[in-house]
Amino acid sequence: MTRKETYKSVPGILRPFREYLQTLGLKSGDQIVYYGCVGTCTPFVELLAIAIRGLRYEQVFVPLLDDTKAKKIVNIDDVGMQVSGGPARLNPKVLVIMGGLAMPNMPVPREDVKALIERYAGVKVIGVCFMSMFEKAGWLDAVSFDMMIDATIDPVTVTWKD
8 A cells, every 4th residue: 555645534435435436437337346244334335335336336235255045235215324225246346345354253264355355356356444453453464455445433532422
């Protein structure tokens, strides 16, 4: 990685994601495949999917690295992009690896992610994490991202009424 830029807030995650995909020359129907944890990564995947819904790519979510459980991400009127489509056949042009896979106690070794990327040789690989999770887990030595988004959620302010 050579270029590093700093953005703020949710648009600072979504806008560069969209802009990067637009530089790749993808066509309508080309497939973006997100790999992540059920529950913790899913809302962020759906948020990323919202950012590119108008580009008309096919978007797919795969829980952990289990391709047999791949589900389409579809637009639901008055709700947004949701992992709720039927099973999907994988033919990715871009892999998006979510940082939740690198969290402690997740059953996903970085070597398995590296093997996944090698299986789809030639596709672009985007990493999306929070709080330097890929770095903390030691994944940056094994997994090469064409683009990486590392967002910080800090501080988190919680107000309770007594």
